[in-house]
Amino acid sequence: MSSQNDGPLLDALRGARWPARRTVGAALPGAHRSQQRGTSGEFTEYRLYRQGDDPRQLDWKLLARSDRAFVRLTDDHAVVSTWFALDASLSMAYPDTRSAVDGTVSKWALARSIAVGLAAVAHASGDPVGLVTTGANGPQRMTARTRRGTVGELARLLDGVAVGGEHALSPLVTAVPMRARLVILTDLLGDADDLLRVAAQRSAAGAIVECVHVVARKELELPSGALLARDPERASVERSMDRRLHAAYRQQFDAFRAERAQQWRASGAGYAEARTDVSATRLVRQIIAGSGLDVVPAVAAPTTPAGRG
């Protein structure tokens, strides 16, 4: 999907808001509730004065009427930088849609659309939008900014990314400012463990981390008949399968997804699964609504398959 085709998506998301799941730190005035209080003119409540409070916050008129010292509390709103980290490894190019005629999109195309959609929503709220990604042409980074045309720049930068390569995403994620809202779009088939560790650290520090697990429909519904499945990123992984092994494969894959969802949520991050057979608009709305997108089957995860992360 090129930037010229993002029009319908952006039109469908116009007016949408994407509030932060938790209060944000002190920053310029914005749309998200801030941990900072007292500076804005929007009254919230009174609280008894405690030693150490700023005397300037005392409501002197109330003190004069009731001879009791109360402090005026007001909520602050601030902007939050929103960074997108897109996995552009070779596995994200699946399925190959060069010759597809049924509207099938690849995992990378879906991740790109979701990123553009979320960026547009965040940018509309005045939030700075940034991007890190890595592909065949190396790591790429776009500093978070709020000026006009940022979403278009982000879309064009994503259009120029060549999917492939063996660069890990977690080092780039580490370089994202700690206070920013981080959205990771990946299929969790690469350095997923490193990403999870970074996400856990950021969540513990109070940052907002969202994980969008991109899953292709063709990964869930394999073609019938005997075939030789080969991992595009690992030539040594070569398995033959037929109809009898489909159920076993699906069981292991479901267990993997359920385990990842549980791990990410346990780390304090948000987790959502995005399938390629669902439109990007719907997925964006579900993500900003914070519905959690609990479509991952509740399958007990016995063991983690031998993954790359």
Add this chain to the structure above:
Amino acid sequence: MTFAAPFVLGLAALAALVVVGLHLLSVRRPPELLLPTARFVPTSDVRAVSRTRTPRDLLLLLLRVAALLAAGIALAEPRYTTTRDERVAMVAIEPGVVGDTAAVRRLLVADLLVADARLVFVADSLSAPTATSAASYKAAQVFPRVIQVASRLVQADPTIDSLALIVLRAKPFTEDRAWWAWRAAWPGRVVVYSPRADSASAVTRRVARRVVIVPAARDEGRSAQSVPADDVVEASFRWHAARVNNSERAASDRAIVDSIVLSRGRSPSVALQTVSRPGRVHVSWPLNGVPDSGAANARSDGSWRGWQTASEGDTATALVAGGMAMMGTWSVAQFGTWRPDADAGTSPHSDTVSFSERAQPLAWWSDGRVAAIEQVVNTGCERTVAVVAAQAHDILLSSSANAFFDRLLAPCQRPSSVAIAALDVRTVLGAALAPASALRTQDRDLASDGTTGGRWARWIPALLLALSLVALLVEWRTRRADSEALT
């Protein structure tokens, strides 16, 4: 159409079946799918054996099978004949079997196998140097000559389709190792006619006998040339007769006196008339070693039987008889040689040949030519020796001559002979007739062997091979196109 090597065609058909089987049941790598989540597929064999439900690439399969069959037909050397396939019964008659061809036909008339088959008598198998007397004749000895005659026959006559072997045996049939060794060389059915084991005619009586040498009358044997008084041949006969009498215990009162008339210079045609007593043996040993030419036995078609005077001088290094050889420089310069009937292998139906009149060799020169024969005449037998005996030489008295004189002094073989009508034991070995193709050589020229089909016949194998190569080429191009389409 027949094939010189039908087994090649069978091999080609078998290979085609294998190709068809492999086409329908293939062990191959399944189609490859790049799947990032391949790690979640349980480990199993990379290969997949699959039987195609609906055959695909039928054109490819057809090309392969056509190539194999075309090559098989070409290599099987097809032959095209328009005449009716003929069956031939090779009739091998052992020594001691008395009768004629008419009696053989009467014997075989009830045999459905050879009812409509052409009979070919292999009578001259007895002229082979290995032939022995009827008493010691082995059943397996018929095979070499029969196979030789049959091979020549099928080479000369392409209409022959199959052959049967009929053996007329003088003694009860017993199978030994030699029989089975030679039996394996004959690629078809063998029918052996033999007398019963208790047949009196088949048993050679072993009685004591005493040999007496009776020189022929002077007016019979010495009219042509002068015979010395101390003739070495006559002396040798007497010396060897004494030896034989000693070994035969001829002193017994029950011994049978066996007179042997020795003629030196008497022509066989005249001498045969002297053989009047039953069992009387007449030995005709011409002084100059040249029996009559046998012109009386010449036929109108140019063939002949009997002795023939050699046109040029020759020598031989040995005289072989009874498994022993008399080494020396024998002069064959003025000798005649005896040849079997020119048509012994292909006696026509209309001709009736009496086997009892057939001559049997007794001695050979080292080059295989016959040096002495025995002919059964009336109730006795006539033995003709075409050997020049040097008067000053004692080789005829040496021990190496014992076997030669044993054969000359032996009684006629008639007492141990068996009439064809007495061969009432029929032993059938094998089921199918011998195919003529098994006896044909592979280097025949199609145009010269009597096959028909015109001048194109010789090109058909080459055309089939070319067709096979073209089919393989098309198959290769088809596979290449498929592989390129996949990639």
